[in-house]
Amino acid sequence: MKLELRGITKTFGSFVANDAIDLVVEPGEIHSLLGENGAGKSTLMNVLYGLYRPDGGQIVIDGEPVAFSDPGDAMDAGIGMVHQHFMLVPVFTVAENMVLGHEPTRGGLLDIAAARTLVREISARFGFDLDPDALVEDLPVGAQQRVEIIKALSRRAEVLVLDEPTAVLTPHETDELMAIMRQLRDEGTSIVFITHKLREVKAVSDRITVIRRGKVVGEADPSADQAELASLMVGRQVSLAQDKSEAAPGEVALEVTDLRVTDAAGTRTLDGVSFEVRHGEVLAVAGVQGNGQTELTEALLGLQETVHGSATLEGRELVGRSTKQVLDAGVGFVPEDRTHDALVPDFSVAENLVLDQHDRPPFGSALAMKLKAIRQNAERLIPEFDIRTESAVSAVSTLSGGNQQKVVMARALNRELALLIASQPTRGVDVGSIEFLHRRILDERDKGTPVVIVSTELDEVTQLADRIAVMYRGKILGIVPGDEDRDVLGLMMAGYTAEAAREAVAAGARTTDSQLADEGDIA
Template sequence: MKLELRGITKTFGAFVANDAIDLVVEPGEIHSLLGENGAGKSTLMNVLYGLYRPDGGEIVLDDVPVSFSDPGDAMAAGIGMVHQHFMLVPVFTVAENVVLGHEPTKGGLLDLAAARKLVREISARFGFELDPDALVENLPVGAQQRVEIIKALSRRAEVLVLDEPTAVLTPHETDELMTIMRQLRDEGTSIVFITHKLREVKAVSDRITVIRRGRVVGEADPSADQAELASLMVGRQVSLAQDKAPAAPGDIALEVSDLQVTDEAGMRTLDGVSFEVHHGEVLAIAGVQGNGQTELSEALLGLQETVHGSALLEGRELVGRSTKQILDAGIGFVPEDRTHDALVADFSVAENLVLDQHDRAPFGSALAMSRRAVQQNADTLIPEFDVRTGSSAAAVSTLSGGNQQKVVMARALNRELALLIASQPTRGVDVGSIEFLHRRILDERDKGTPVIIVSTELDEVTQLADRIAVMYRGQILGIVPGDEDRDVLGLMMAGYTAEAAREAVASGARTTDSQLADEGEIV
């Protein structure tokens, strides 16, 4: 199916989200829509999918103009969409989610056998290996994304829109998704790939269209270098690597000793972790997601229930204290999942910027918030962090994922910090904003603040870290310098000790995990 968008315009009040956008997607191609956060990419696709009605322009499928009043019309016409934030019912099974809205029936009742058969057929076709009876809430993020793809394919989608599909995926899951995309393309499905990750665009695209501030500013070939694509996205030259001054570490600020976390099933997810963080240094926690990094950061914030061991911040014990007490001690925290753990969707942007300080001066007290102080804070931080929003009073849920992440980072950095802990600090953020946020993290280090970052992105780790602690199966395998060889880091993430990894690299060995880590770079 050939898709054409002709002069699509969409406004929200005085804000022009899409300004006369033209786009052509040929049958059986992967067409990447590249742009920074808030550029209008998702809005354009929401128009295509019938979630928004355009204020101007038309949608043309195989040379026939069409109009959609809702997503049902779009799906009936062969348009499928996988949203950045999945549209799944967690307590339903895979099969129930796939057929939701177009349920097969038998004798007036839901035909679950037919639903299971549908899931198995599509899974077998693409090697998804999904159990139709598995509860969605028990699936990892990558598997949930496959459920969304099966949903679209079960409705015979000929044009599939993937909106920031790798924002929450591990490097391994990203690699698998790209294999799936190529297979879909080879079978004739047209794919619109919305992203801001330059490396992924170059790896999988047939054509690239760049949008900036609601307008198409150019097309590019996948062979274009990353610096060229970045400048086209942002409208200026972008440094893809930070000019980082050598660290000047001071005294020990945080001392973690034999930290252990046990989950509800009695399994030890953090097993005897010990390390130190000095004033004026960045310690990066690296590893394939699911090896204890989440439990470590949450244990330090008082978010895990069963914790043993010690974590001394300036000699004061954190283990056993409440999350509020820990935050009030001057810890800035960026959770890895902004949607569930960092933001209140229905609260305004201004309110989300003071969530952890709303009852403290100057923003308020135990009795009331100062609306004036909250507004002044928003008026300062929104332009400083380039948060793209029509109003500070807008619900934070109306922002793009990258702009939501800027709100979380702005809140964490907008205070005097005794310690900064940032998990996936630039997840879903475009290359220009990554440059800015990395600079702010390094500025915090240079002020003498101890910093812990947790990241699955090797570029981020190597650009920011003064030292790198590699985690594997709930333990720290070793702590190495920030300039450690990338292949050594990759092997350590696969379970090698630092010494064994260095010996293996010296002899020319690499592992699939190391190669996957390379694929997971930020840009």
């Protein structure tokens, strides 16, 4: 199938999201749509998928103009889409989710056996290893994404749109997804890959179209260097590596001793973690997602119920205090999941920017909020953090994922901090905004604030960290300098101690992101 978008225009009030965009996707190619958050990439694909009606232009398939009134029309025409935020029913099984909306029947009843068979067939074809009867809510994020892909393939999609598919994936899951994309392409499926991650674009694309502020600003070859792609995206030169000054650590500010967390099933998810963070330094916690990092940050913030051990900030115990008490003690927090843990979707951008301070001056008191101060705060932070929104009173749910992340970061950094804890601080954020947010984090460090960063992105870890704590299976395997060799860090993330990893690297061992799982426990 050859897909053409000709002069697609989409507006929301006075805001032009897509401005006469032309795009051609050839049969059997991976065509990357590259751009900043809020550039109009997802809006364009939502027009293609029938979720939005275009205000101008037309969609052409194999030379014939088509019009979609809803996603059903798009799917019938052979177009499938995997959204950044999955469209799955958590309490349904894989098979039930796959056939939702086009259920196979036998004698007027749902033929779940046929659905199971189809899951097994597609799963075996692409090596997905999915159990048709598994509940979606019990699956890891990478497996949930495969369920979304199976849904599209079950409708015989010839063009598959992947909207920021790696935003919530670990490096290992990202490598697996790219292998799936290549296999789909080789079997004739065209893929539109929406992203802002330059390394992934170069690794998997056949062609690249760059969109900036609603317009196509050029096409690029996958062989183009990252700096060239970044400048095309942002419209200016972008520094891909922060010019970080030498840290000048002061006294110990945060001291964590033998911190342990036990989940509802009695499993020790955090197992005797100890470390310290000084004023004026960044401690980065690295590791493949699911090795205790979430439990660590939640234990420090009072979000875990069963916590043992100690965590003191300036000598004051945090363990056992409520989340509000921890935040009131001057802790800025960026949760790893902005959708569920950081934002109230129906609240405005302005309201979300003061969620942790709405009851304190200058934004309010126990009796009432001060709406003028809240609005003025938003009017200052929106341009400062380049939050792309129609207005401060727009619901935060109307923003792109990356712009939502900027709201969360702006809120955390918008006060005097005794400690900053940021988990996946730039998840889903484009390269230009990453540069800005990294600079703000380092500025906070240089003011003397102790900073804890949790990230699965090795590039981010090595750019920000003064010291790196590597977690594996609920424990810290070692704390190493911020300039530690990437191959050593990769082996530590796979279970090696620092000493064993250095010896292995010295002997010629290397690791890539795709090897950061399923390694034996070398510790």
